[in-house]
Amino acid sequence: MSEPADTRATMRRHDREIIALALPAFGALVAEPLFVMVDSAVVGHLGTPQLAGLGVAAALLQTGVNIFVFLAYATTAAVARRVGAGDLPAAIRQGMDGIWLALLLGLAVVVVVLPVAPALVDVFGASGTAAPHAVTYLRISALGIPAMLVVLAATGVLRGLQDTRTPLYVAVGGFSANAALNVLLVYGFGWGIAGSAWGTVLAQWAMAAVYLFVVVRGARRHGASLRPDAAGIRACAQAGAPLLIRTLSLRAVLMIATAVAARLGDADIAAHQIALTLWSLLAFALDAIAIAGQAIIGRYLGAGDEAGARAACRRMVQWGVASGVVLGLLVVAARPFFMPLFTSDGAVIDELTPALLVVALTQPIAGVVFVLDGVLMGAGDGPYLAGAMLVTLAVFAPVALLVPVLGGGLTALWWSVAGVMMGVRLVTLWLRARSGRWVVTGAVRA
Numbered sequence: 001m002s003e004p005a006d007t008r009a010t011m012r013r014h015d016r017e018i019i020a021l022a023l024p025a026f027g028a029l030v031a032e033p034l035f036v037m038v039d040s041a042v043v044g045h046l047g048t049p050q051l052a053g054l055g056v057a058a059a060l061l062q063t064g065v066n067i068f069v070f071l072a073y074a075t076t077a078a079v080a081r082r083v084g085a086g087d088l089p090a091a092i093r094q095g096m097d098g099i100w101l102a103l104l105l106g107l108a109v110v111v112v113v114l115p116v117a118p119a120l121v122d123v124f125g126a127s128g129t130a131a132p133h134a135v136t137y138l139r140i141s142a143l144g145i146p147a148m149l150v151v152l153a154a155t156g157v158l159r160g161l162q163d164t165r166t167p168l169y170v171a172v173g174g175f176s177a178n179a180a181l182n183v184l185l186v187y188g189f190g191w192g193i194a195g196s197a198w199g200t201v202l203a204q205w206a207m208a209a210v211y212l213f214v215v216v217r218g219a220r221r222h223g224a225s226l227r228p229d230a231a232g233i234r235a236c237a238q239a240g241a242p243l244l245i246r247t248l249s250l251r252a253v254l255m256i257a258t259a260v261a262a263r264l265g266d267a268d269i270a271a272h273q274i275a276l277t278l279w280s281l282l283a284f285a286l287d288a289i290a291i292a293g294q295a296i297i298g299r300y301l302g303a304g305d306e307a308g309a310r311a312a313c314r315r316m317v318q319w320g321v322a323s324g325v326v327l328g329l330l331v332v333a334a335r336p337f338f339m340p341l342f343t344s345d346g347a348v349i350d351e352l353t354p355a356l357l358v359v360a361l362t363q364p365i366a367g368v369v370f371v372l373d374g375v376l377m378g379a380g381d382g383p384y385l386a387g388a389m390l391v392t393l394a395v396f397a398p399v400a401l402l403v404p405v406l407g408g409g410l411t412a413l414w415w416s417v418a419g420v421m422m423g424v425r426l427v428t429l430w431l432r433a434r435s436g437r438w439v440v441t442g443a444v445r446a
Contacts, residue, residue, distance in 0.1 A: 010311060011315055014296075014311065014312050014315040014316075015315070015319075017292070017296055017312075018289065018292045018296070018315070018316060018319055020164075021159075021162065021164045021291065021292035021295055021296065022164075022288040022289050022291065022292040023164075023288070024164040024165045024167070024168040025159070025164040025167070025168075025287075025288040025291040025292060026284060026285060026288035027168040027171070027172070028155075028164065028167040028168045028170075028171040029284040029287060029288060029291075030284055035174075035175060035178055035200060035203075038175070038178055038179045038182055039054060039058065039178075039182060039196050039200060040054060040055075040058075042182040042183060042186050042187075042196055043186070043193055043196050046186070046192060046193060049127075049129040049130045049133055050130075050133045050192070050193045052127065052129075052130035052133070052134075053130040053131065053132070053133025053134035053135075053136070053137060053193065054133065054134070054137055054193065054196070056121055056130065056131075056134040056138075057121070057133075057134045057135075057137040057138040057141065058137075060120055060121075060138060061138065061141055061142070061145070063251070064109060064113070064145060065145060065148050065149065065152075066247065066251070067244065067247050067248060067251065068102070068105060068149055068152060068244070069152060069243075069247055070240035070241075070243035070244050070246075070247060070382075071098060071101065071102045071105075071149055071152040071153040071156060071240065072152040072153065072155050072156035072159070073156065073240075073243050073294065073377045074098070074156070074236065074239045074240040074243055074377075074380075074382065075094070075095055075098035075153050075156025075157055075159075075160060075236070076156040076157075076159040076160045076291070076294045076295055076298065076377070076378070077160070077239075077294055077297075077298045077377055077378050077379070077380045077445075078094045078095075078098070078160065078236070078239065078298075078380070078444075079091045079092075079094050079095050079098075079156065079157055079159075079160025079161060079298070080159075080160040080161075080162070080294065080295050080296075080297075080298025080299045080302060080378060081298045081299070081301060081302030081380070081442070081443055081444065081445065082094055082160075082302060082443050083160060083161060083162065083298075083299050083302060084298065084299035084300060084301060084302025084303035084304075084305075084443075085302040085303060085304075085442070085443035086303070087443060088222045088224075089222040089223055089224040090224075090443065091160065091161065092157070092161075092215065092218050092219045092222055092224040093219075093224045093225060093229075093232070094160075094232070094236075095153070095154070095156070095157030095160065095161075095215060096157075096215070096219060096224065096225070096226060096229075096232075097228075097229055097232030097233050097235065097236045098153040098156060098157065098236045099150055099153045099154055099157070099212070099215065100228040100229075100232075100233050101153065101233045101236045101237055101240075102146075102149035102150045102152060102153035102154075103146055103149070103150055104233070105149055106145050106146025106147070106148070106149040106150065107146055109142070109145050109146075109149075110142050110143060110145055110146060113138065113139075113142040113145070114139055114142060117135050117138045117139045117142070118131070118135050120138065121134040121135050121138065133193050136193055136194055136197070137193050137194070137196065137197045140194055140197035140198055140201060141197045141200055141201060143201050144200060144201035144204035144205065146208075147201075147204040147205040147207065147208035148204050148208075150208040150211065150212065151170075151204070151207050151208050151211055154208070154211035154212065154214075154215055155167045155211070157215055158211075158214070158215075159291060159294065159295045160295060160298060161218075162295055162299065164291065164292075164295075166214060170207050170210050170211060171207075173206075173207070173210070174203050174204070174206065174207040175203075177202070177203040177206055178199055178200055178203035181198075181199030181200075181202055181203055182195070182196050182199040182200070184199070185198055185199045186199070239380065239382060240382075241382075242382035242383045242385060242386035243377070243382045243385065243386070245386040245389070245390070246382070246385045246386045246388075246389040249386075249389040249390050249392070249393045250389060252393055252397075253392070253393055253396055253397075253417075253421055254276070256396070256397055256400050256401070257272070257276075257400060257413060257416075257417050258272065258273075258276070260400050260401065260403055260404060260413055261273075261410060261413060263404050264403075264404060264409060264410060264413070267345065267347040267348045267350075267351050268351050268409065268410045268413075270343065270345070270348045270351075271343075271348045271349075271351035271352035271355060271410055272355070272410055272413070272414075274339075274342045274343065274348075274352055275352060275355045275356060275359060275410075275414060277342075278331070278338075278356070278359065279359055279417075279418070282327050282331070282359070282363065282366070283366070283370070285323065285327060286320065286323060286324070286327070286366055286367050286370035286371075287370055287374075289316060289319055289320060289323060289367075289370065289371055289374065290370045290371055290373055290374025290375075290377075291374060292316070292374070293312075293313075293316050293371055293374030293375045293377075293378055294374045294375075294377045294378035295378065296312050296316075296378065297309050297312060297313065297374075297375050297378030297379055298378040298379070298380070300312060301378075301379060301439065301440065301441050301442070301445075302441075302442070302443055303441075304441045304442065305441075306439050306441060309379075309439055310436075310439065313372075313375050313433060316371045316374070316375065317368055317371050317372065317433075319367075319371065320364075320367035320368045320369075320370060320371035320372075321364050321367050321368060322367075323367045324363035324364035324365065324366055324367025324368070325363070325364050325367075327360075327363045327367075328359075328360040328361060328362075328363035328364065329360070331356060331359060331360035331363070332357070332360045335353070335356055335360075339352060339353070339356075351409065351410045351411075352410075354410075354411040355410050355411055355413075355414040358411060358414040358415055358418050358419065359414065359418055361418075362418035362419055362422055365418075365422050365423065365426050366418070366422055368426055368429075368430070369422055369425045369426050369429060372426075372429035372430065372432075372433050373385070373425075373429060375433065375438070376429065376432060376433070376438050379438040379439065379440065379445070380440070380445035381432070381437075381438045384432055384437075384438070388425065388428035388429065388432070389425075391424065391428060392421055392424045392425050392428065395420065395421075395424050396416060396417075396420055396421040396424065399416045399420050400413060400416045400417070400420075403416060
């Protein structure tokens with residue numbers, strides 16, 4: 001029996017919305033890690049100590065910025081609700097509160113990082129030759145953290161306004177500027193690793209300036225105030241706090257997995273790093289659908305359209321499953337070709353091969369998890385997401401820590417990551433989605 005024509009039309013409409021938002025979002029997500037890749041390529045030719053120092057500093061900086069990703073997520077949901085309610089001035093005003101919060105948090109991080117940079121580098125165990133380069137890069141690059149947090153918040157504003165194309169253009173422009181500035185300052189001016197850091201900082205502030213120009217122009221067009229509002233900033237912080245807990249819990253999961261892999265042996269930790277790199281790349285593709293979900297669900301709920309929100313959720317779950325199947329098949333098919341790009345060590349390849357099969361098999365699960373994560377974020381269901389991630393961490397940690405105790409290897413570890421961890425997330429998110437408690441309509445989630 002064929003589907004009713006109105007059902008097919010609704011599905012096609014959701015498909016068009018998902019594609020229109022997800023494809024540019026994917027491009028922007030992929031462009032972001034290219035910053036570090038460019039820095040690594042340029043600094044790598046200066047010498048091994050410089051590259052090692054960059055590795056330590058970049059890890060610290062990425063952690064420092066990524067824990068504030070809630071600035072994008074919470075802002076997207078809040079702005080999208082206002083858009084759905086038809087109140088663009090309030091939507092932009094909400095976005096400005098998020099941007100002001102980002103700027104305040106960024107300045108606070110700079111104040112903390114500058115004096116303690118040597119201690120942070122020392123905690124990471126940098127060698128005596130690499131540490132000075134790490135400190136130099138960290139201190140200079142820290143000046144770009146406020147810009148990157150503003151970029152996160154402003155990206156959330158535009159996503160909430162159903163615009164993922166502008167973030168793509170800005171990301172590509174920022175990547176291009178970063179590459180050019182790195183080469184100019186490192187080799188043209190002879191500034192060494194400091195030149196790479198300054199090039200990145202300048203590119204980051206240029207990106208922030210473009211975003212601010214776009215948002216401020218929209219605010220003036222719709223008569224929205226640009227002044228900081230203490231109550232609005234507090235509301236943004238309160239909305240983002242649960243998502244911060246969720247992010248920290250997820251980071252703890254990944255850190256535990258890496259620590260366990262390191263205890264298994266050199267070949268295991270090397271293979272784990274490759275598998276984690278691929279897993280992160282696949283996550284970008286799935287996260288693009290989740291970002292579309294945040295914007296679409298927030299808009300439907302803001303418009304009071306419960307049926308539309310539920311229908312969009314169902315369609316995005318189907319997209320998540322299909323995308324996971326395709327990505328899993330790609331991993332299996334491309335495995336013999338990309339593994340040699342990372343390593344020629346037979347021991348590493350032996351450990352990596354079954355781990356990648358685990359990654360491939362669990363991609364459909366990951367697809368649903370990412371989509372439902374985005375749906376609940378779009379609904380402003382942060383407290384539940386925080387609690388669900390804490391439960392996931394509580395289940396995952398003992399399972400992963402038992403892997404070496406019980407004589408398991410890297411494959412067992414990846415079953416705990418891609419199987420147990422993602423499985424628990426699937427159950428907790430699916431139960432919430434089925435309950436319907438996330439469906440709270442209105443311009444503001446009560």
